Amino acid sequence: MWATAIAGLAGVAGAAVPAAADQPAATLNSRMTGDLVPTHDPVIIREGDTYHVFGTGHGQRLIETRTSKDLVHWTAGAPLFTAIPDWAKKAIPGTDGMWAPDIAFVNGRYRLYYSVSTFGSNRSAIGLFTSPTLDPGAPDYGWRDEGMVVMSTPSDDFNAIDPNFIVDREGRHWLSLGSFWSGIKLFELDPKTGKPLRPGKAPFAIAQRPAPAGGPAPVEAPFIVDHGGYYWLIISYDYCCKGTNSTYYTVIGRSKAITGPYLGKDGSALMDGRGTIFLRADLQEQQRFRGPGHAGWLHDRDGRDYVVYHAYDREKNGAPTLRIAPVRWGADGWPVAEY
Numbered sequence: 001m002w003a004t005a006i007a008g009l010a011g012v013a014g015a016a017v018p019a020a021a022d023q024p025a026a027t028l029n030s031r032m033t034g035d036l037v038p039t040h041d042p043v044i045i046r047e048g049d050t051y052h053v054f055g056t057g058h059g060q061r062l063i064e065t066r067t068s069k070d071l072v073h074w075t076a077g078a079p080l081f082t083a084i085p086d087w088a089k090k091a092i093p094g095t096d097g098m099w100a101p102d103i104a105f106v107n108g109r110y111r112l113y114y115s116v117s118t119f120g121s122n123r124s125a126i127g128l129f130t131s132p133t134l135d136p137g138a139p140d141y142g143w144r145d146e147g148m149v150v151m152s153t154p155s156d157d158f159n160a161i162d163p164n165f166i167v168d169r170e171g172r173h174w175l176s177l178g179s180f181w182s183g184i185k186l187f188e189l190d191p192k193t194g195k196p197l198r199p200g201k202a203p204f205a206i207a208q209r210p211a212p213a214g215g216p217a218p219v220e221a222p223f224i225v226d227h228g229g230y231y232w233l234i235i236s237y238d239y240c241c242k243g244t245n246s247t248y249y250t251v252i253g254r255s256k257a258i259t260g261p262y263l264g265k266d267g268s269a270l271m272d273g274r275g276t277i278f279l280r281a282d283l284q285e286q287q288r289f290r291g292p293g294h295a296g297w298l299h300d301r302d303g304r305d306y307v308v309y310h311a312y313d314r315e316k317n318g319a320p321t322l323r324i325a326p327v328r329w330g331a332d333g334w335p336v337a338e339y
Contacts, residue, residue: 080112288313
């Protein structure tokens with residue numbers, strides 16, 4: 001945490017007042033205001049002078065939107081969509097939401113990957129929309145449905161939700177995804193279409209939570225960051241979506257190769273359900289923001305890095321809340337979230 005010294009004030013009749021003890025400076029999270037609730041599964045990107053956050057939506061509000069000019073003051077906008085694409089309703093009967101979006105700018109268009117599913121099922125699909133701009137007021141604004149990208153069914157050992165797109169240092173395109181089942185998978189994509197380069201080929205396995213047969217294996221929400229000669233895989237462990245009873249927390253591991261193996265600071269493997277804790281709930285003496293997870297990442301134009309995530313606010317009946325923390329890179333080369 002950052003710290004700052006607070007200067008002493010002059011006392012009455014010239015008597016000196018001792019300087020106050022060092023106190024922690026306000027974090028970005030403590031300064032954020034505006035439309036922070038409800039936010040689930042946020043991702044963040046910057047276009048021009050505007051930061052955009054996209055998150056999970058349901059019903060008539062599909063893919064929630066928020067914007068800010070300074071990362072502090074946030075304003076909710078209209079949902080990106082009000083109807084689930086016909087192909088998705090047919091592929092995933094009963095779905096009523098567009099979950100866990102991911103956003104990237106690729107070849108002159110923004111790619112918005114998203115999930116459609118129903119709770120507790122791995123009959124799920126990743127879809128793709130593209131647009132030349134994120135500004136609804138721009139003359140060329142408009143989202144084009146590019147259809148299905150990846151689908152999973154009960155015969156598969158993975159769940160096709162929680163997508164994250166990345167271009168590696170060799171220019172190859174990839175999509176990581178996964179929730180529960182056998183963990184996090186990585187698919188290579190065709191750069192032209194944003195869909196699997198080799199349909200039918202088994203994906204790479206990059207993280208999992210081993211569990212006894214029939215037992216839960218809570219791991220989800222991958223996000224891969226390229227920094228300092230390593231690929232960094234961020235994932236969430238345990239359970240979200242239970243308000244202040246959520247046990248979500250976020251771990252990280254790194255690998256020289258995008259396909260893994262991803263290891264924590266102590267050498268423990270994410271394929272063994274381990275790694276290094278990156279985001280956790282507030283300390284016991286605070287106990288306000290619980291279950292921090294489903295992290296996204298922004299590498300801003302000034303070189304600063306930020307992690308965006310949601311957490312449940314105990315002081316507001318467990319409301320899912322937008323959280324953003326600057327990230328500093330320690331002397332050991334590992335990231336630390338200033339939250």
